[in-house]
Amino acid sequence: MAIGRQPLRPAADVGLLQRPTWTEGLVSWLTTVDHKRLGLLYIWTSFMFMGFASIEAFLIRLQLAAPGNTLLSPDVYNQMFTMHGVTMVFLAIMPLGTGFANYFVPLMIGARDLAFPRLNAFGYWIYAAGGLFLYSSFLLGGAPDAGWFAYAPLTSLSNNPGNGTDFYMIGLLIGGIGTLVTAMNLIVTIFSMRAPGMTMMRLPVFVWMMLVTSFLIVFAFPPLTIALLQIIMDRTFGTLFYVPEAGGLPILWQHLFWIFGHPEVYIIILPAFGVISEVIPTFSRKPLFGYPVMILSGIFIGFMGFAVWSHHMFTTGLGPVANTAFSITSFVIGIPTGVKVFNWLGTMWGGAIRFTTSMYYAMAFLFNFVLGGITGIMLAMPPFDAQANSTYFVVAHFHYVMGGGALFAFFAGVYYWFPKFTGRMMNDRLGKVAFWFFFIGFNIIFMPQHFAGLMGMPRRIQTFEAGIGLELVNLISTAGTFVMLAGILLILANVIQGFRAPKTAGNDPWDARTLEWKTTSPPQHHNFDEQPIALDRDALWAEKYPEHAHPDDASAYEGMDFDQGGIHMPGQSWYPFAMAVGILVASYGILFHNFVLAAIMGVFVVVTTYGWAFEGVGGHHVHPNKTATEGAHD
Template sequence: MALTEERPLALTTGDEVTVDHEPLGVFRRPTATEGWRSWVTTVDHKKIGIMYGYAAFFFFLVGGLEALVIRTQLAVPDNSVVSAELYNQVYTMHGVTMVFLVIMPMAAAFANYLLPLQIGARDVAFPRMNAFSFWCFLFGGIFLNTSWFLGGAADGGWFAYSPNTGVVFSPSHGLDFFTLGLLITGIASLVSSINLTVTVLNMRAPGMTLMRMPVFTWMVLVVQVLLVFALPVITLALILLLFERLYDAQFFNPEAGADPLLWENLFWIFGHPEVYILILPSFGIVSEVIPVFSRKPIFGYPFMVFSGIAIGFMGWGVWAHHMFASGIGPISVAAFSLSTMFIAVPTGVKILNWLATMWGGKLTFTTPMLFAVGLVAMFTVGGLSGVTHSVAPSDTQQTDTYYIVAHFHYVLFGGALMGLFAGFYFWWPKVYGHFLGERLGKAHFWLMLIGFNLTFGPMHILGLQGMSRRIYTYDDGLGFNMWNFVSTVGAFLIAVSILLFMANVWTSRRKAKGQPAVGPDPWDSRSLEWMIPSPVPEYNFDEIPVVTSRDEFWTRKYGEDENGKVVRLHSADEVCQKPGATGIHLPSPSYWPIVLSAGLPFIGYGLIYSLWWAALGGVLVIAGIYGWALEPADDDENPHGHDDHDDHDPSGDDAVAADEPVDVPEEAPVG
């Protein structure tokens, strides 16, 4: 018996309702379900998640190439592969790309794909806004990178400290591309964060209480709340900088009496929560992977959740540890030192809980597990060097040295990126119906681990020896030569390991051709997304599950005998939902999200070059907003379809079927 819902999302009663079927794919709006059109107009959270993943991986290659340029330049002293000017642009764009165009959207890929599945929903709260977020991010990222061909990229570091980023010191348009590009991707993140917050709060399956949600979902929720409140701060800072650069406003000019710390404070009030925005999704991924391959529930679930929330709160009170050397005064330094030491506690709780989850477990070291354990180990190293920064006198020594570079690569590469790769290997069979190759996967892991430690390990030493960040070369005879060379070798090993990953994606896909898809539950997992077929059908759940416990899927498969020993009650096949539901209504595809987001880069070019471009962009945006708002949600041609005549039937069953579709454009006039 199929569940038929007009309202594909919020309605999660699990009621079994039989209504006349309406076949999929009868949309009068864009109709393609395959081919590029279906991707351009899709509002399906899974397709959007996949597009996020590929786009982020593309930018990962761009950012990786920039990293290789940096390491090639620094391989030997007095090198001249790139000029000082170009070097400034390359390291700036490396940071900007990796933070805003790689780790954030890659985490968004997982969040988009998995969040509705893990809470038992059919889509996110606002499917069209979800598509808008993706296109906005993609166009913003492309806009940002076109600066390379239009007179040079941003050259002020990813933190863009003013007044160094004023027109006087950075006369090219690079920083204008930086501010406008980040404003556009900021819109993407803000819309997406509102969307996912509402999804988690509103659309959980019956019985899926907050404290039954998987840890990944929890961490994503914390991240979205952080984004909701952190993004307006960077938006404001970027707008002030933009107005100063374009319209000669006075905000950061010390000659006019400006406070040089204004930018630093605004940036890091955003910037430190941002650090947790980058790492927490990976913490969530690892918290899903480790229990599965330890065959134990996560140790101390409430501690995991509340330490994540604690990190989210405390993340707002530590920003000035980025500014110990800026003269903020001894009281501030002491306060922020203490808060920085404190924030290590919830992070430590998480690490201990992962270890305790593995303790006594039946461990299998598959590739995703290797990456997950890699995160635990490497993040611990980065966390420890982070604690050394909280000691202000020591931090003053380390500020602007390679020690800092080593630290944040251990947390962002060894932490965030390792976790994301664990996620790729773990959920690949769910998304594509086939595994990634284990042998190549393990080669990828070990090569990446070794390359990573060779690249960033020596930077601790270089930093303590006094090598500055952000310099394009160094003199011979300072004792920097050997470790810099080792670091460069390591960077190329990482590049090779990424090639292995790509080869793995390619070969495993070829091998899987013609083979039947792996079952719904290839790893013997615990959460709801494994209860449905792989690849996931368009409508996600045949029947919305009613949740009765944490690790719902696991408890449906396993129970305990009288001695407390775990015994299998049902095979996965018995528990899993079978494909083949019909008559489930899904939100209709739409052209407007891409139209609306396509206008934004034109406005960007317009502000930099000529307002005519901005006018063109403005037309697209206005057309997009009104097309979106007026797109019939209740019209006959809408998938609302032939149930319409039941609209006023007060009987319960029909009410379920005839409830208004979720993407009524109520939110649209807001833009």
């Protein structure tokens, strides 16, 4: 058997850096490989970036409050909307999903950690490095200003001589490495670390959606990486990929970007679907309606996600045959999405619904997402798209999907899982007040933008003329930001209050269905004292209410000792952090054309790779139930 083998070296501390064993303080966080700590790091970091992006959005709305406003110069305005988009997509919403996955996938499948804990740590640090790199552009010569999709030839050296574009290209490139390795890690984890009895068709839907998302990442990020590399080569080494004068085709960038970009939309929304599929059944006290169909629709959405990219390019002259084909595939993808929406409604139908804050967000998700979905179907028609393309109608559409959809779903997740993170309960009443501000504010901002778009207001404009009928819609939209801001402040107050609440949550405050609620809140380092067993689909419910489920016979597992010799916990390591720092510094080397520095850091990265490999997985064994297990053996 190839499994269960000793590492290359015994777990003794060999290598350049001594294996750290801090359990508290800064070092323990820098060297942690614990999936729960990394999950929290992801979530906190993405909320930090979301804060930055919100400030940028706020400035954009203030600038557009009145015609002819001069609060932001066109140049600064370009940087603001570019960084708002880049941050929200790459640094906030997508890592938020990854953070939830990090924390809950192992807990939900009854595992003790991810398959490759150090790779997981590396994934986080390189994502953080990418974000830091992108944001350092504000201090080092201007942020990227070519839009979040950075269409060529706006990014060519002659059109965009500043450093901003380089920051965008290299920042996304290194951030993408982190996303890729984490996705691969999750696939292996879900494949080989499920609890006994946890067959694929018993996996919680969130885990299923993360599996589909991870495959999407694995297949969608490489085209982006190569496209970024081509621009970096163009700008740094004078290649001609996107130089029209030499025969290069700027349209190629659009294709490569959207071959990545459309799956990226599902990379963001599928984890959100997963969260909703956990929240709604729990608070409806009913199993998810149509579980297998939900899974299959998720897979189908993921697969079709690769076949629709050109609907972002209807107006680039692809010709009627291509436009028709991509219009049809875009319509087709609405079917599984509709199936999902009806299944969520079917889950609530006849359920004993508890209207908690989390459930409020889940239902608001349904409302917003259906609105965004319908405008999406409208935009999938090439003739309509030709009219609405690059107007505020599109802006409204994708904010309803990304913000009103994915973000609301993740907020539902935060309220749902906060007791598990902390062991404390958030104030439900304050949460609901905050929710109404947030929800109404969101709709006040983005609903009028549909009409602004239909009246012909283009995207990405720094200001607009008076007297063409755009004043009122923009003023309403800007006014909405203050309502939403109040909502955000109330949510912050709610979170702070939550952290000060007493630890009264207990293991399972919501009477929930999945295995993460079986362990303590917050979960101890090794997650479960005893290896959990999944006897039915909603594993915890099957355990709590066997009379309502049809669980397997538990006696089949009786007397089996899954944790013989103790639970193995991997050792902490400096190398993931060191490697990420090395790559970060090397990136600055490439950006400032200091290739000596880049080469030195390249060697440093190779050295850390060797250190990593020869350090081995290490770790120790814990024996939470020592007396109990011994008793069983005797």
